[in-house]
Amino acid sequence: MGDDGRHDDGDEHGFLSSYDPGVFAPAAVTVDVAALTIREGTPHVLLARRAAHPQRGSWALPGGFVRTRDSRIGPADPDLPDAALRVLTEKTPLPAEIHLEQLGTYGALDRDPRMRVISVAYMVFAPDLPDPGTGRDTTEAAWLPWTGPGTGGDGVAGTGGGRERLAFDHDRILDDAVERARAKLEYTSLATAFLPPTFTITALRGVYEAIWGRTLHAANFHRKILATPGFVEHTGDLADRGGSGGGRRARLYRGGGAALLHPPLLRGAQ
Amino acid sequence: MGDDGRHDDGDEHGFLSSYDPGVFAPAAVTVDVAALTIREGTPHVLLARRAAHPQRGSWALPGGFVRTRDSRIGPADPDLPDAALRVLTEKTPLPAEIHLEQLGTYGALDRDPRMRVISVAYMVFAPDLPDPGTGRDTTEAAWLPWTGPGTGGDGVAGTGGGRERLAFDHDRILDDAVERARAKLEYTSLATAFLPPTFTITALRGVYEAIWGRTLHAANFHRKILATPGFVEHTGDLADRGGSGGGRRARLYRGGGAALLHPPLLRGAQ
DNA sequence: CCAAAAGTGTTTCTAATACACCCATGT
C-alpha cells in the first residue's frame, strides 16, 4: 500500500475525508468455498448449480461477493472468514464446530467475463453431513464425489465417473484444495475435522486412506497415532457395534489439543 | 460466486452488458509483499516508508493497488503475481530468478481507515541484494532486520533491537510470512532461494540457522542434504577462499530439480 | 606449527515397517 492514487500533503483527517476510491478501478471481491467431506471412502465436495449468468446451470463452488457495507441485503462481513461461512450456510446447514481455513486468492484478469473478480478461496473440512435441501435462494446444491485431479478437465461428462467441468476456474481451486488437504494431513491433526466429535482409530485411518487414495497398514497406523502426543485422547467408551460381520468393538477417541503433529505422519514410502 | 447482485433471466450476452458492479460496493484490492533475505545470519525484510497518508512516515511492506484496467498510470496487471512483482520492483531492482509465492489475503473491515481494503500478501525469498537507492517514487526503502515475532508489537522503538510498529496489519503479515518460511524449509527446497546460483553446503546451513534461529549440527546436516535426492547437485568447482582464518575450500553446489524433499528435514528435536 | 573450516567414519539410539498373533464380537 505504498502506492496511493492521490498525493495529498494535508493532515491525515483531511486526507481521509477527501479520499476517492474511484481512481483505483476497484475490483469485485468474492469468496468461494471448497467444502470437503468423506462419504463411503471417497472425498466429496459441496457444489451448487449457478442460478444466474454467466455459466448459469453449471456446477460451481458455493460463493458470493464480500459485503463491504451494510445494505438491504444484509450487514457487511466483518472479515473474510465471516463471508465464507455466510455463503456456505446459504447452501447447507453446518454444525457448530467447523474447520475453516483460507486456501488462496485467484485474480487473473480474465477469470470472470463480467469484470475483474478477485476470489478469496476458503476450505471447509466437515464430517459427513446430510444432503442439503433446496437452499434459501432455490439453487440446487449437493455433495458430489471428487474422483481425481482434473475431474472435469477434459469436459467429458458421464465417462469413468467424471463430472462436467465446474464454472470459472473452480476446478483448479478444488484441485488445489485437495492437494492442500493431502499435505496438511501429514503434519497437522486436520484429519479429525472430517470426523464427528468422537471416532475410532479405524475411522481416522479411513480419512487418511480416502484423501491420500491408498491403503495404510492398520496395525502400524494405530500405534503411530497413539504415539503422537496430543493427536487423540481416549474417551473411555467403546463404539456401539456397527452392522456387518462381527469384529471387536473399537475404542472411541476425541481430538487432542495438538494442532501440529510431532513426529508427522509421512506418506513417503508406506 | 453463486450469489449475484442482479437476477436476470435473459441470455448471457444481455446479462454481461447490463451488469452493474456498483451494487456490490466493491472493495479496493492491494498486493503487499514481504520480501525476505538473509544478511549477517539474520532474516531481513524490505520495508518502505509510507509517502502518503494514512500512516505517512511509517515503515510498511511494499505494496500497491492492483490495476484492474489500463490507465495513464500503466497497464492492467494480468494476474496477481504480476502486481506483486510490479510493486516490488518499484522499490528495488530484482535479479532475473526470483521466488514469489502467495502468503494469504487479509480483509478485515477495519484494517485500513479509508475504506475496505483487501490485501493479497505475497512472499519473496531473495539472495542478499544491494541496498535500494531512493526509488522512482522518492520513497525511502531499506532492508531491515527481523528480530522476532512482534518486533514492533509493543510499539517501543529502539529497545532491544526493536523497530517501530509497521503500518496497518503489516506486522502480522510479516510474522505470518516468517512462520510460513520456517515451515516450508522443512519439506521443500525453498532454502536455495535465499542463495546465489551456486553456494556451499555451509551457506545452505546458514539459511536454515537464520530462519529457524538455532544452530544445526554441521556434519550431520552436510550428509543429510547430500542424501536427499534432487536437493542440490555438485558443480565440480570449489569456492574461492573467503577472507578470514583458514579452512578447507568448500565444494560448490547448485539447486537440484526437486521442489519437495523426501525425506524432509525436520526441526523437531536436534 | 597451529587454528579453522570442510568433510568422512563409526557407534548408538530411536522410529518405521512387516508379520505373527491374541482379543472381542456377530452370524
Added chain:
DNA sequence: ACATGGGTGTATTAGAAACACTTTTGG
C-alpha cells in the same frame, strides 16, 4: 465354530544424532 475387525508383541531395518577423526587451507 468361524469369520471379521480391533489391538498388541516383536524382529528387522532404516534413519537420526553424537562424536571422533582426517583433509585442506590461511596465518
